[in-house]
Amino acid sequence: MKVTIDGHEIEVEAGTTILQAARMIGGDVVPPAMCYYSKLKGTGGKCRCCLVEVTKGSDANPTPMPKLVASCVTGCMDGMEVNSKSSERVTEARKAVTEFLLINHPLDCPVCDQAGECDLQNLSFEHGKAQTRFIEEKRTFEPENIGDKIQLHMNRCILCQRCVQVAEQLTDYRVHGVLNRGDHAQISTMVSAAIDNEFSGNMIDVCPVGALTDKTFRFKSRVWFNKPFNAHRECTTPGCCGKVTVWMFGNEIQRVTARKDEFHEVEDFICNTCRYDKKEVSDWTIEGPRKFEKDSVINVNNYTRKMDKVVINTEKGILMGRDEDRKKISMADIDYNEKIDGTQVKK
Amino acid sequence: MEKHHYTQEINITDALMARINELVSHYPADKKKSALIPVLHEVQDAHDNWLSIELQNKVAELLEIKPIEVYEVVTFYTMFNQRPVGKYMLEFCQTSPCCQRGVEDLMDYTCQKLNVGIAEPTADGLFEVRGVECLGACGYAPMLQLGDYYHEHLTKEKIDQLIDDCKTGDITFYDK
Amino acid sequence: MGRKILLDKINVPGIKSYEVYRREGGYASVEKALKMTPEAIIEEVKTSGLRGRGGAGFPVGMKWSFIDKKSGKPRHLVCNADESEPGTFKDRYLMEYIPHLLIEGMITSSIALEANLSYIYIRGEYMWVFKTLERAIKEAYAAGWLGKNIQGSGYDLDLHVHCGAGAYICGEETALIESLEGKRGNPRLKPPFPAISGLWANPTVVNNVESIAAVPWIINNSGADYAAIGIGRSTGTKLISASGNIKKPGVYEIELGISVEEFINSDEYCGGMETDRPLKALVPGGSSVPILPAHLIYKTANGDDRLMTYESLSDGGFATGSMLGSGGFIVYDDRACIVRNTWNFARFYHHESCGQCTPCREGTGWLEKVLWRIENGQGREEDIELLWSIQSKIEGNTICPLGDAASWPVAAAIRHFREEFEYHVRFPEKIKNRDHFTHEPFDKVRHLVAPQNV
Numbered sequence: 020m021k022v023t024i025d026g027h028e029i030e031v032e033a034g035t036t037i038l039q040a041a042r043m044i045g046g047d048v049v050p051p052a053m054c055y056y057s058k059l060k061g062t063g064g065k066c067r068c069c070l071v072e073v074t075k076g077s078d079a080n081p082t083p084m085p086k087l088v089a090s091c092v093t094g095c096m097d098g099m100e101v102n103s104k105s106s107e108r109v110t111e112a113r114k115a116v117t118e119f120l121l122i123n124h125p126l127d128c129p130v131c132d133q134a135g136e137c138d139l140q141n142l143s144f145e146h147g148k149a150q151t152r153f154i155e156e157k158r159t160f161e162p163e164n165i166g167d168k169i170q171l172h173m174n175r176c177i178l179c180q181r182c183v184q185v186a187e188q189l190t191d192y193r194v195h196g197v198l199n200r201g202d203h204a205q206i207s208t209m210v211s212a213a214i215d216n217e218f219s220g221n222m223i224d225v226c227p228v229g230a231l232t233d234k235t236f237r238f239k240s241r242v243w244f245n246k247p248f249n250a251h252r253e254c255t256t257p258g259c260c261g262k263v264t265v266w267m268f269g270n271e272i273q274r275v276t277a278r279k280d281e282f283h284e285v286e287d288f289i290c291n292t293c294r295y296d297k298k299e300v301s302d303w304t305i306e307g308p309r310k311f312e313k314d315s316v317i318n319v320n321n322y323t324r325k326m327d328k329v330v331i332n333t334e335k336g337i338l339m340g341r342d343e344d345r346k347k348i349s350m351a352d353i354d355y356n357e358k359i360d361g362t363q364v365k366k
Numbered sequence: 367m368e369k370h371h372y373t374q375e376i377n378i379t380d381a382l383m384a385r386i387n388e389l390v391s392h393y394p395a396d397k398k399k400s401a402l403i404p405v406l407h408e409v410q411d412a413h414d415n416w417l418s419i420e421l422q423n424k425v426a427e428l429l430e431i432k433p434i435e436v437y438e439v440v441t442f443y444t445m446f447n448q449r450p451v452g453k454y455m456l457e458f459c460q461t462s463p464c465c466q467r468g469v470e471d472l473m474d475y476t477c478q479k480l481n482v483g484i485a486e487p488t489a490d491g492l493f494e495v496r497g498v499e500c501l502g503a504c505g506y507a508p509m510l511q512l513g514d515y516y517h518e519h520l521t522k523e524k525i526d527q528l529i530d531d532c533k534t535g536d537i538t539f540y541d542k
Numbered sequence: 543m544g545r546k547i548l549l550d551k552i553n554v555p556g557i558k559s560y561e562v563y564r565r566e567g568g569y570a571s572v573e574k575a576l577k578m579t580p581e582a583i584i585e586e587v588k589t590s591g592l593r594g595r596g597g598a599g600f601p602v603g604m605k606w607s608f609i610d611k612k613s614g615k616p617r618h619l620v621c622n623a624d625e626s627e628p629g630t631f632k633d634r635y636l637m638e639y640i641p642h643l644l645i646e647g648m649i650t651s652s653i654a655l656e657a658n659l660s661y662i663y664i665r666g667e668y669m670w671v672f673k674t675l676e677r678a679i680k681e682a683y684a685a686g687w688l689g690k691n692i693q694g695s696g697y698d699l700d701l702h703v704h705c706g707a708g709a710y711i712c713g714e715e716t717a718l719i720e721s722l723e724g725k726r727g728n729p730r731l732k733p734p735f736p737a738i739s740g741l742w743a744n745p746t747v748v749n750n751v752e753s754i755a756a757v758p759w760i761i762n763n764s765g766a767d768y769a770a771i772g773i774g775r776s777t778g779t780k781l782i783s784a785s786g787n788i789k790k791p792g793v794y795e796i797e798l799g800i801s802v803e804e805f806i807n808s809d810e811y812c813g814g815m816e817t818d819r820p821l822k823a824l825v826p827g828g829s830s831v832p833i834l835p836a837h838l839i840y841k842t843a844n845g846d847d848r849l850m851t852y853e854s855l856s857d858g859g860f861a862t863g864s865m866l867g868s869g870g871f872i873v874y875d876d877r878a879c880i881v882r883n884t885w886n887f888a889r890f891y892h893h894e895s896c897g898q899c900t901p902c903r904e905g906t907g908w909l910e911k912v913l914w915r916i917e918n919g920q921g922r923e924e925d926i927e928l929l930w931s932i933q934s935k936i937e938g939n940t941i942c943p944l945g946d947a948a949s950w951p952v953a954a955a956i957r958h959f960r961e962e963f964e965y966h967v968r969f970p971e972k973i974k975n976r977d978h979f980t981h982e983p984f985d986k987v988r989h990l991v992a993p994q995n996v
Contacts, residue, residue: 122908197438201907438725462825462890465883499710499889502668516670
């Protein structure tokens with residue numbers, strides 16, 4: 020069947036969702052998706068980031084759909100026409116959802132291990148506002164310890180429930196879920212049980228934000244200071260593909276994750292042994308550098324591209340501050356007329 | 367998330383077990399989980415109107431489901447209590463039609479009379495005042511729920527009487 | 543006196559019991575339906591024009607005709623007795639005083655749907671009604687109206703009552719089904735609709751108590767007889783739950799089509815205002831529907847009489863109309879503060895949001911907080927625009943209608959009572975007490991926020 024998204028026509032099989040069709044087209048038409056995960060059944064429909072406008076239902080029934088629909092859970096119909104990026108309504112709705120996701124978010128990116136590979140950061144960059152209209156106190160949750168491998172930061176959670184589906188579908192005994200309701204709904208085990216199943220670490224990879232992070236990597240490095248390499252090993256855990264990305268700092272493997280595709284979904288799930296216990300270079304066969312999309316911050320540390328030298332041109336004396344302040348705080352006698360590259364500021 | 371751990375004595379009596387089995391029989395044999403909410407009501411009623419973690423685990427065992435499935439449900443529905451509560455829980459409806467008929471004043475009155483705040487049991491553990499959302503008695507406002515029953519067209523005098531009846535134990539609050 | 547269909551026998555002593563109910567002609571519709579084809583029953587209900595009484599007003603017969611009978615999967619009828627919409631208490635009245643009417647309706651409707659296992663889902667707070675229904679169902683089993691081979695017809699039906707535990711959202715049909723499966727009451731994504739995949743993934747129809755209770759009369763008489771009552775597409779009778787500042791709050795059965803003015807003021811119904819204080823506002827169909835200001839209650843915007851029908855109450859759209867909804871008729875006199883009342887509703891929706899989707903989870907709480915600030919004298923002039931903006935961003939963007947239900951009351955309050963919001967923002971010292979309009983109704987201070995003409 021034929022479906023048109025933002026003017027791009029594509030042939031898809033029956034049962035394809037609008038989001039999947041958009042991903043086939045690629046580029047700007049792909050709606051952001053915070054809760055849908057193609058590798059996990061029963062995800063999607065919740066975050067409302069991927070809302071699109073159906074301007075023509077199908078050839079058989081051309082009536083437009085009155086409401087915006089969640090593209091991740093709405094199937095394509097033959098002749099369907101969809102506006103994603105090109106629709107004003109859609110843009111407004113995405114902005115609205117972004118604002119809703121951020122009002123209670125702690126915005127603690129500077130201390131969040133997810134920063135740099137966070138879908139919420141990307142969403143905010145694209146659809147967020149510089150200012151907040153929310154002047155109320157933010158909602159917070161009591162910290163909960165869920166074991167020595169996974170750090171749960173409930174305040175950052177957007178309740179996509181992907182991690183619940185990981186536990187449901189990849190592990191044999193789910194001990195965590197969504198407790199409470201409304202804006203107090205939270206991911207929790209209720210009894211602070213450790214989530215330590217051989218595949219539980221995948222919760223970290225599927226988490227779109229910094230709510231679930233790797234305790235063995237915690238505060239070790241910003242992700243963009245790591246160099247990611249594809250690597251593999253003969254893993255004996257049933258169900259583990261053994262294909263990973265290792266995140267290196269010098270010769271040290273600081274973190275192991277599954278390999279993620281351009282939509283930030285893992286290509287295949289990995290076991291906890293690969294993730295946590297194999298941190299020696301000798302454990303792995305390194306295949307080569309892992310590439311990221313061109314605008315990813317991880318490329319800042321890209322070893323394939325020549326770095327420009329940063330030159331900060333400042334006005335005369337701007338870094339010096341006022342004389343009286345310098346005296347007060349006993350600042351060392353630094354030559355503030357020297358620029359960062361060693362040349363002198365023109366007087 | 368658990369801040370305090372409260373414990374309680376678990377006692378699944380034969381009568382309670384029979385009732386649980388009856389409720390379970392209302393659903394297809396492979397859909398035992400469907401009985402969860404009615405069973406939790408019965409179990410809670412038989413255990414001083416609250417459900418400890420241990421009791422929730424027990425229910426999970428009886429219905430052959432994972433404990434987390436019980437926790438998820440218990441924390442979703444407002445009628446399940448996760449800590450010890452006052453024996454006589456006076457739950458005032460505080461949604462618009464009841465407010466229109468003066469329930470806020472009556473709640474203040476009751477709290478003052480019992481010398482407690484909202485949702486804090488009295489020192490003797492006998493009473494607890496709560497504000498809840500619409501109970502479907504708007505035409506008989508103001509009203510409160512106590513156990514299985516509604517007390518409607520409330521006045522200060524009626525509240526005095528109700529509290530006296532509770533103190534003397536001269537009140538049925540479960541329809542068993 | 544208006545015609546009574548549902549409450550006709552309500553005052554017969556002992557009607558709660560099976561014997562009296564049967565003696566008064568109860569269960570006749572089951573006897574008749576067992577001799578009819580399911581299609582004929584559905585056709586009769588279609589002819590009646592009966593519309594869903596839970597709030598949405600979707601034609602019942604049409605809903606029934608959508609149920610998937612081809613797949614061969616077991617089918618279920620589930621009665622939605624999770625009545626939780628603020629202002630609505632009619633279903634409870636029916637179930638409490640004439641429980642066998644609902645059970646009879648469930649059997650007759652199950653025959654039409656060819657369902658062999660049906661449930662009544664009642665809210666957990668109605669625990670004594672739950673017990674009442676359980677006993678009535680036992681009586682019906684004992685009398686051979688339920689179980690195997692009902693009345694020798696070869697038709698089997700099991701009917702049980704299931705209770706919730708405090709969650710408004712379970713009144714949404716897919717959340718109700720989730721709850722009936724022993725889960726959290728999170729609404730499902732649609733499609734698939736319950737008619738295809740509902741309870742335990744089987745084809746399921748969910749109908750309101752009042753809708754099902756109307757079926758026996760339609761089968762005993764005829765769809766055409768039912769359709770003869772009422773006006774246009776608003777056929778039959780409707781239970782109205784009247785509350786607020788009126789003389790006689792309670793449940794009334796009306797023929798659709800009487801005027802709002804008659805309903806409020808006649809002695810047969812509400813009996814006029816509670817005191818001599820004037821009518822200020824009306825919520826005609828439960829808390830979710832837009833509130834109407836005094837000048838739009840008895841007359842529509844173009845001067846026609848406002849009638850108790852689906853069409854007339856929504857005349858003018860949301861700009862000047864409202865909705866019949868579930869028939870939760872809340873009357874406010876001039877002591878009511880619209881800001882406080884809107885906050886009260888916003889608190890309700892905030893409390894009842896399931897938390898599954900972003901706009902509702904985050905937006906309902908935000909609405910409540912801003913409204914609370916305004917009501918407590920900490921409002922800012924820009925908060926009124928902010929409220930408008932938030933509600934417009936929730937509406938239409940959520941999984942289920944709770945988001946809309948939370949937005950509409952806020953939008954309507956700002957639309958019709960904007961000056962009252964401005965008054966709260968500009969004169970915080972005047973609204974310090976929660977009963978601020980009792981002593982000084984808004985009409986007395988309206989001039990303070992009137993636009994100044996130089």
